[in-house]
Amino acid sequence: MKMENKRAGGILYLVVPCYNEEEVLVHAAEVMRDKLGRMASQGIISPKSKIVFVNDGSSDNTWKIISDLCGCDDVYSGLCFSRNYGHQSAILAGMxxxxxxxxxxxxxxxxxxxxxxxxxxxxxxxxxxxxxxxxVRNDRDTDGFLKKLSANMFYNFMHLLGCNVMSNHADYRLLSKRALDALAEYREVNLFLRGLIPTMGFQSDIVYFDVKKREAGRSKYTLRKMVALATNGVTSMSTRPIQFITILGFLVSLFSFVMIIYCIIDWFSGRNVPGYTTSLVVSLLMGGLTIFSLGIVGEYIGKIYLETKARPRYIIESVIWKESKDTAQKGNGEANAECAD
Incomplete structure (x- = not known):
């Protein structure tokens, strides 16, 4: 149910995680500032709204560009990690x-x-x-075949293993101050915000949008990172893999019991049937299941190990933060020209 009295236009902060984004950053900053300026002039948001870039240990000139942007306009602020901590940590730090x-x-x-x-x-x-x-994106028409395939496999895999994630939702979302205060109470070292935020249970809604083609550079979410994100999400948000192991163990035990009965009957009947193939198949099956099960249990133990150490989720090396002037104070063309220089 919606509230009858609308909230007034408040202060909006855009949080932008950056990892090796030197090719697109200047243009993106101009577009974001122009958008905030238009929204502020229409009274949708406060003129004190800002853009916060988080440099996630980039190896190119990303941090230098962020520093230059912050120097040319107070609407920009920047955080710089001491090393690469990952996309989820960069988002959390900015928020x-x-x-x-x-x-x-x-x-x-x-x-x-x-x-x-x-x-x-x-x-x-x-x-x-x-x-x-x-x-939530309307479609995946802008994705290549492999990207579309890996994304669909990611969401299907997450749903199969009990993770409450929203299909085709990445990390484009709005959180109110109330939701941010609640999120700050979560202390997990292994971050998976796509699964964590829905657990807070606040009133929510969905905005559908079209995805544009990337103007420059390459996507930083490779197949390896997608697999790592899925593994981290499952082991952080669900115990269903452990339940699968229990069920699988029961079925293998039942099968083994049936095989034992069969072998005893076969022995009493006096038949001498060579058992090399059966022994080999059963040994390989049991060995593979054992190693696979130990690997899954090991993932959970590793997560417990990291959580108990309670190491910081990120370390901020540098901060550029100024009190923002009104985003609509200067003409957009003037501001963009300064930043482009």
Missing amino acids: MAAKEHADMVVTIDADLQQDIEALDKFVGCYQEGCEIVYG
């Missing part, structure tokens, strides 16, 4: 830095494939009373 200043935070990728014009809909849902708004 935690913004939650003391913003009424709402939207996370968006630096390549701007996620339609930034959908921000009006996100804020509209927030003003109607939603604490969390999920961005």
Whole structure:
């Protein structure tokens, strides 16, 4: 149910995780600033809204570009990790830095494939009373065959193993200050925000958007990273693999018991049937199942090990943060020209 009284336009912070994004960052910054300026001039958001870039240990000139942007306009702020901690940690760091200043935070990728014009809909849902708004893509027409295949396999795999993730939702979402305060109470070292945020249970809504083609650079979510994200998500949010092992163990035990009865009957009947093939197949099956099961259990033990050590989820090496002037104070063309220089 929506709230009858709409919230006023609040302070919006865009959180942008960046890893080797030098090819697209300047253009993306201009587009984001222009969008915030237009929304502020229309009274949709506060003129104090900002853009927060989080440099996730980039090896190119990403941090230098962020520093230059922050120097040319106070609407930009930047955080720099001491090393690469991963996309999820970069998103969390930006949100935690913004939650003391913003009424709402939207996370968006630096390549701007996620339609930034959908921000009006996100804020509209927030003003109607939603604490969390999920961005869901309409289709995957812009993806290549392998990317589309791996993405579909990812979501099917997550659903099969009991992870409550929303299909075709990446990390384009809005969180209110209330939701951010609740998220700050979660202390997991192994972060999987796509599964973690829905567990908070606040009033939420969905905004559908079209995905654009990437203008420059390459996607940082390789197949290896997708597999790592899926593994981390399953072991962080579900115990179903352990339940599968239990069921599988029971079925193998039942099969073994039947084979034992069969062998005893065969022995008493006096038949001398060579058992080399049967022994080999059973040995290989049992050995493979044992090693596979130990691997799954080991993943969970490894997660427990990391959680008990309670190491920091990220370390921030540098911060560029200034109190923002009104985003609509300067003409957009003037601001963009300064940043482009």
